[in-house]
Amino acid sequence: MIGRTNLERIPPKTINMNKILVIDVGNTRVVLALFEKGKIIYKNYFLTKIDNIKMELTRIIPELNINGICMASVVPRVGNEIQSICQKSFSIPFVNITSQTDLGLTFLVPHPHYLGADLLVNAFAAIHKYGTSCLIFDLGTATTIQLIGKEGLFFGYNIIPGLKIGMQSLFTNTSLLTEFNISPTKDLLGLDTKNAVLTGVIQSHVFIIKGFIQSIFESYTQIGDITTLVTGGNTSYVLELLPQHVIFDPELTLEGLHLASTKFLVTN
Numbered sequence: 001m002i003g004r005t006n007l008e009r010i011p012p013k014t015i016n017m018n019k020i021l022v023i024d025v026g027n028t029r030v031v032l033a034l035f036e037k038g039k040i041i042y043k044n045y046f047l048t049k050i051d052n053i054k055m056e057l058t059r060i061i062p063e064l065n066i067n068g069i070c071m072a073s074v075v076p077r078v079g080n081e082i083q084s085i086c087q088k089s090f091s092i093p094f095v096n097i098t099s100q101t102d103l104g105l106t107f108l109v110p111h112p113h114y115l116g117a118d119l120l121v122n123a124f125a126a127i128h129k130y131g132t133s134c135l136i137f138d139l140g141t142a143t144t145i146q147l148i149g150k151e152g153l154f155f156g157y158n159i160i161p162g163l164k165i166g167m168q169s170l171f172t173n174t175s176l177l178t179e180f181n182i183s184p185t186k187d188l189l190g191l192d193t194k195n196a197v198l199t200g201v202i203q204s205h206v207f208i209i210k211g212f213i214q215s216i217f218e219s220y221t222q223i224g225d226i227t228t229l230v231t232g233g234n235t236s237y238v239l240e241l242l243p244q245h246v247i248f249d250p251e252l253t254l255e256g257l258h259l260a261s262t263k264f265l266v267t268n
Contacts, residue, residue: 020265021066022257023082025073026118027141029233032056033254034064035261040251050081057082061090070261072097072117072253095264097121103260107154116144118253119157122231123148125256129249130227135216136252137209139232141165145212149223160208163234167201184237206241213243 024031030053034042042064046052060066069086071094073079079096086094097103099113103124109115118138126134127148138144139162146157161169164182171179180194188203190196213228220226228245230238231252239248 019065019067020258020261021061021064021069022254022261023069023071023073024118024121024253024257025071025075025079025082026233027074030078031254032060033251033258034060034066035258038258040254043254048075048078050078053078053082054085057085058089061086061092066090066092068093068095068261068265070095070097070257070265072121072257074116074118093265095261097257097260101260101264103152103263105148105152105154109154109156112154115154115157119144119146121253121256121260122146123152123154125252125259126227126229126249127152128259129252129255130229132225132227133220133223135213135226135228137212137228137230137232138253139163139205139230139234139238143205143208143232143234147216147220147226155220155223158212163201163205163237166205167197170197170201182237184240186241202237202241206238209238209242209246213246 018037020035022033022035025048028048030046030048032044033040044056046056069092071079071082083094083096086092097117099115099117099120103120105120105123122136122138123146126136127150131150133150134148136146142162143160144157147155149155167182171177183198185198185202187195187199190199217226227247229247229249229252230242231249235248
């Protein structure tokens with residue numbers, strides 16, 4: 001079991017925590033959210049392209065009197081550019097949550113420094129928000145599955161192709177399929193090629209999620225109650241097909257970043 005030492009110490013500053021900007025840099029999109037007194041008052045999405053993000057940061061930071069910025073990135077180049085923009089252009093306390101940041105988690109995995117910041121932020125948010133062990137499905141560009149104990153023990157994780165990646169793989173590697181956009185369906189079987197692809201992609205993801213829920217619950221009875229969460233931009237395609245006990249928490253990562261900001265940005 002491996003602990004974490006904090007290798008990203010923030011220069012000690014006393015700041016007003018009323019307005020904190022959090023930045024979630026994903027493989028496909030970047031999410032900006034402004035928290036005021038713990039509540040989201042602004043949120044915006046961009047493709048993971050630095051020019052769009054730079055323009056928005058330059059616009060909103062002076063306008064909104066932001067007191068601090070907390071970021072997690074799974075795209076290092078973009079994350080580094082955002083950090084450089086924020087620190088060079090604005091004298092605002094900034095923290096970048098990485099696999100080296102001490103969030104109070106411990107690990108069974110042998111190399112936790114390879115874990116994505118999004119996994120760690122979601123785990124950190126979940127155990128503080130729900131107070132139980134949590135099984136977390138994050139449906140983004142990739143779908144990640146992780147189990148975190150209520151005391152912060154990171155049991156392990158899975159990474160599988162996301163819904164859209166799986167669908168794009170079919171279009172790329174087959175000759176007769178015509179490309180089209182994904183859309184929700186509750187059908188179990190398709191009655192034409194398009195619907196066969198949609199039902200196959202969506203239902204297979206649902207079966208994966210249900211299968212992991214059942215297997216994890218059966219294999220980890222020793223850790224007590226497990227809260228099952230689903231988050232991420234592709235959740236809408238499968239949400240209505242999931243068991244009723246699964247909690248949809250669309251702001252889990254953003255709330256985790258805000259919570260981390262209260263830990264690493266020194267308050268009054």
